[in-house]
Amino acid sequence: MLKVNTENSVRYKGKPKKTSVNAGRLKLIERNKEKPDVARIEKPTTILRGMRLIDPNEVNKNMICSNCRKQLAFNHIVEEKTTGFHHIWTMKCDTCFTLTKCHSSKSHFNDGHLYYDANTAAVLGAVHSGAGCNALRKIAMRIDMPVLSQETYKRYEREIGSLIEEAAKDSCQGAAAEEQNLVVEHIDTLRDKL
Template structure:
């Protein structure tokens, strides 16, 4: 029969554990209850992952604290809101702790995807490959509804122009066409 040395064991959370293991866990619990280390608290954490499409001039204009007019940093982003490929970042100022909103570009309208004709899935695949936030299908459809009538009108104008040009060419060369037919 196997003999167990019980003098090095103690019951912890209903199970037998080595005294050294329990002592280490209790030390860790006590250390976490103490006031946190200043260096750990002040180390900024960023919520951004992946790449973004931005207008550098617009971002540079927007990354100024609305209260103390100091330059803000991407390291102090508290929240990110995406609208297609337009981003709104809420940043906390180092100096006065004021929250300021910063836009990634002037325009909220992302019509390049619709104009390219590639479609939502193709655009999503490209965005995923370069580790960008993905455009939702609802957002894509909204842009498509906004830009669709404009594209359709431009196509109709182009067709009208082509038809008028064709008519003028037929009128100019009516004698040649009559002879050939």
């Protein structure tokens, strides 16, 4: 039978360990309680991952602290809300610690007027090219951008659909009027040929 010296051993997680090893662990635990890991606390977190569509003029205009008017930077972002290609960043000022919201492009509706934000522009481009929602989503995923959901795409498509339809009607009416004018101008030539 094996003889175990109980004076120099303690149990740690159910197994016998030397007292010196256990004392070292206890010292390490106490040291970590006294002085937290500074590198872990001060390490910046990455809120933004991947690419973004932005309007530089709009972002530059919005990246100013609402309280002290200090210029903010992208490393001040503490939160991001995304609706397809439009982003709203919450930024924290270094000086006064005020939270300010910054939009990546003009908001869709501003003062009752419709603006082309990033989502409207992307959907209009997809409809104009004939690509559609799935192709737009594949492109966005490939370049590591947040993806426009099917529901959001359809909502924007319905909004711009009426504008596209109106432009098509105007174009058809213009073409019909031009055709009518050409027929009136060349009525004698047409009568002779028919």
